[in-house]
Amino acid sequence: MLYPNLDVSEMFVERQAQRSAMHVRHLNEQLVRVLKTIGYDVGFQSGQGQYLVDRDGARYLDLLSGFGVFAIGRNHPVLRHALKSVLDSDLPNLVQMDVSTLAGVLAERLLDHIPYLDKVFFANSGAESVEAAIKFARVATGRTGIVYCDHGYHGLTYGALSLTDDKNFRGGFDPLLPDCKVVPFNDLAALEQALSSRQIAALIVEPIQGKGVNMPTDEFLPGAAALCRKYGTLFVADEIQTGIGRTGRFLAVEHWNVEPDMVLLAKALSGGHVPIGVVLTRKHIFDKVFNRMDRAVVHGSTFAKNDLAMAAGIATLEVLKAENLIENAARRGAELQLALNRMVPGYELLKEVRGKGLMIGVEFGPPKSLRLRASWNLLETANKGLFCQLITVPLFKDHKILTQVAGHGSHTIKLLPPLIINDEDCKWIETSFDSVIAASHQVPGAIWSLGKTLMDNAVRKSA
Structure with missing residues (x-):
């Protein structure tokens, strides 16, 4: 016997516009608030390999891979x-x-x-x-x-x-x-x-x-x-x-x-x-x-x-x-670390790039110049580790790269992509990080305006 009301893929399409409302009412309201605050509520519709597609058809490179579960990519x-x-x-x-x-x-x-x-x-x-x-x-x-x-x-x-x-x-x-x-x-x-x-x-x-x-x-x-x-x-x-x-x-x-x-x-x-x-x-x-x-x-x-x-x-x-994915992880990871490490001398906010294979940490730290240090200190006073959101949010909104901070109060962004990423993906990561990190050194600038918004939210939460 078939149950026509149990077509789950059809149910997804019919109810996806209500996903946030359902979570607010029945599940984790605080997670919904977080996603809306940082602009991550784009409504992902599909995933294939290392890529995600949102409600508007935009394609994203997934560097979270579901916290590491999608090593072979989505829907292999x-x-x-x-x-x-x-x-x-x-x-x-x-x-x-x-x-x-x-x-x-x-x-x-x-x-x-x-x-x-x-x-x-x-x-x-x-x-x-x-x-x-x-x-x-x-x-x-x-x-x-x-x-x-x-x-x-x-x-x-x-x-x-x-x-x-x-x-x-x-x-x-x-x-x-x-x-x-x-x-x-x-x-x-x-x-x-x-x-x-x-x-x-x-x-x-x-x-x-x-x-x-x-x-x-x-x-x-x-x-x-x-x-x-x-x-x-x-x-x-x-x-x-x-x-x-x-x-x-x-x-x-x-x-x-x-x-x-x-x-x-x-x-x-x-x-x-x-x-x-x-x-x-x-x-x-x-x-x-x-x-x-x-x-x-x-x-x-x-x-x-x-x-x-x-x-x-x-x-x-x-x-x-x-598919020789272990070897690919070693090779692509070495390429990415080399490319990102080359940026360290040129950016005073970029402290270190480290890791093995496709588990990579990109760490930021206090700058030396007076203007940047003052802005950094304001963010740190409001919420330790907040600076990294000034990198992850533009990566997501402007460059369609999904990644996140490597822990509470951390100054490190973790890259944990599927092990299937290719040369084009590595170039996407390199150019996107270079662009966003460069923008983070421009004070005043759009990224630091975002910082003020995030800081105001952090202050309101702690009040």
């Missing part, structure tokens, strides 16, 4: 075919009192990329993967302590939030998980002091921190892994954003020749359509958790191994390999 035909094949096959999905064939295939293919690990646990999201890693580490070691790094981000569920060093996210949700200790990123001495108690089950760390695109020193990750071995602590690499080719390697830890005890993946493995999270771990850890038949389901998640998610993961890995 191979992914769509894989999902349709599952829906058309009447597979025995989520029987529960059975084991999943497609989960076995995806686990096998993931471990081919990370041969020093042995077992796979599937979840529904990155945050769920972090929660599982906390539980696994505590059971495997018999310890309760978890160490994480300042400025890190691991998710917003309670355990993951307990390892997320951001007051904006944590505020109002205390008390969080006990026995979680923060140490400075890149500080091996502080890490050793924390681990020397021999009460720490795991160090959970992003190889490159997503909030700020903060890079490890060449010594930090290898040194951290060595300290974990010395004190019996498990080394857990949160590769939820950095993994699946983002940095020009399958895993970011490969740049530093580190082999973690657990690796956490999510985001890009989904292909952008069906959420998935993964914990890849050593056998001795896994066997401590699932150690008897009566503990076969001691940890799990109802939808974790659903066939659509498994198919999305399999298709994503296939596309990465067939």
Whole structure:
């Protein structure tokens, strides 16, 4: 039987003009207000590859990629075919009192990329993967302590939030998980002091921190892994954003020749359509958790191994390999960083460009000249990090590039495009950034008029 009122694509067309009103009434009104304030409420209608199209037919280059989930681009035909094949096959999905064939295939293919690990646990999201890693580490070691790094981000569920060093996210949700200790990123001495108690089950760390695109020193990750071995602590690499080719390697830890005890993946493995999270771990850890038949389901998640998610993961890995997207990320990322770094000497507001592959941070900082410094200080007084909106908003409105700041109060803009971007896209990024940054050095000017508007809004919010 067909239900004519359930044509969802037609429903999208019919109701899209009401999207903001529906969100104000039923969902997140504050998000709608933010989008309207900064001029991002353009009503995107479609997406293909690295591009988005708004209600007026304008094409945008997407440098957010849904916070990293669209590594292979939006609506990739191979992914769509894989999902349709599952829906058309009447597979025995989520029987529960059975084991999943497609989960076995995806686990096998993931471990081919990370041969020093042995077992796979599937979840529904990155945050769920972090929660599982906390539980696994505590059971495997018999310890309760978890160490994480300042400025890190691991998710917003309670355990993951307990390892997320951001007051904006944590505020109002205390008390969080006990026995979680923060140490400075890149500080091996502080890490050793924390681990020397021999009460720490795991160090959970992003190889490159997503909030700020903060890079490890060449010594930090290898040194951290060595300290974990010395004190019996498990080394857990949160590769939820950095993994699946983002940095020009399958895993970011490969740049530093580190082999973690657990690796956490999510985001890009989904292909952008069906959420998935993964914990890849050593056998001795896994066997401590699932150690008897009566503990076969001691940890799990109802939808974790659903066939659509498994198919999305399999298709994503296939596309990465067939289209050489990891190599493309390395090559295009190097080109972009070189082009953007060439601008640094010419612009006093542009401080640094850093990253690996197609995870790039463009950092701005206080200028030296008196006129620019006065304008900078006014913005900083109103709202720390506000200057970056003077870059992202014109990039969006005038150059049709979608990007955003790399965290609350941050002076860094993060570029996280699909791994499929081409030479034309790189030129688009380079010329657009050059134009907007140049305009930001003109005081008075249109960009600083925008700054006054944003500053007035910030002051009203805090009043």
